[in-house]
Amino acid sequence: MANEINFILTPIGVVESTLSNVKEAPCQGFQGAPTAWISINKNVIDGMKDIKVGDEIIVITWLHLGDRSTLKVHPQDNPKNPLTSVFATRSADRPNPIGLHPVTVVEINDNKIKVMPMEAIDGTPVVDIKPVI
Numbered sequence: 001m002a003n004e005i006n007f008i009l010t011p012i013g014v015v016e017s018t019l020s021n022v023k024e025a026p027c028q029g030f031q032g033a034p035t036a037w038i039s040i041n042k043n044v045i046d047g048m049k050d051i052k053v054g055d056e057i058i059v060i061t062w063l064h065l066g067d068r069s070t071l072k073v074h075p076q077d078n079p080k081n082p083l084t085s086v087f088a089t090r091s092a093d094r095p096n097p098i099g100l101h102p103v104t105v106v107e108i109n110d111n112k113i114k115v116m117p118m119e120a121i122d123g124t125p126v127v128d129i130k131p132v133i
Contacts, residue, residue: 009062011125012047013040016112019121022065022092033117038126040111048129051105051113056132059101059115062125066097099124102132 017036038059040048051057070093075081086094099120107114113129 009127011041011062011127012044012129013038013111013126015039015059015061015118015120015122015124015126017118017120017122017124019119022121033119035106035114035116036118036120038113038115038118038129040113040126042111045111048108048111048113051108051129053105053108055105057103057105057115058130058132059099059103059118059120059126060128060130061099061101061120062127063092063097063099063120064123064125065121066092066094068093068095068097070094098127 015036016039018034019036070086070091072083072085073089073091073093075084075089075091090100092099101115101118101120103115103118105113106116
């Protein structure tokens with residue numbers, strides 16, 4: 001296929017959360033997600049030096065437990081919602097399970113950034129962090 005490009009994403013860190021499985025995690029952060037730590041790999045720690053407490057950032061994750069063959073879902077995992085194509089939803093189940101998490105920085109300690117609210121589960125790979133502009 002002419003427009004198919006394969007590439008490798010390298011995690012820059014990992015989510016450390018009290019959420020340990022997908023079923024207990026809210027669908028969105030504003031739906032009661034806890035605070036969580038983003039543990040940044042030591043080899044990219046210089047990339048976080050200008051992040052400050054109070055900053056609003058977007059944490060981009062790889063939702064490693066998502067079903068990559070799913071193309072339609074019931075939004076919010078609610079069967080009462082109509083079946084909807086994944087590209088019109090925020091579902092973790094999708095061909096490339098990239099998660100976008102708008103959060104606020106509440107603490108920074110060494111190579112860790114504490115954020116809230118974060119609906120990603122413990123062990124979720126972090127692939128990037130960007131400021132909210």
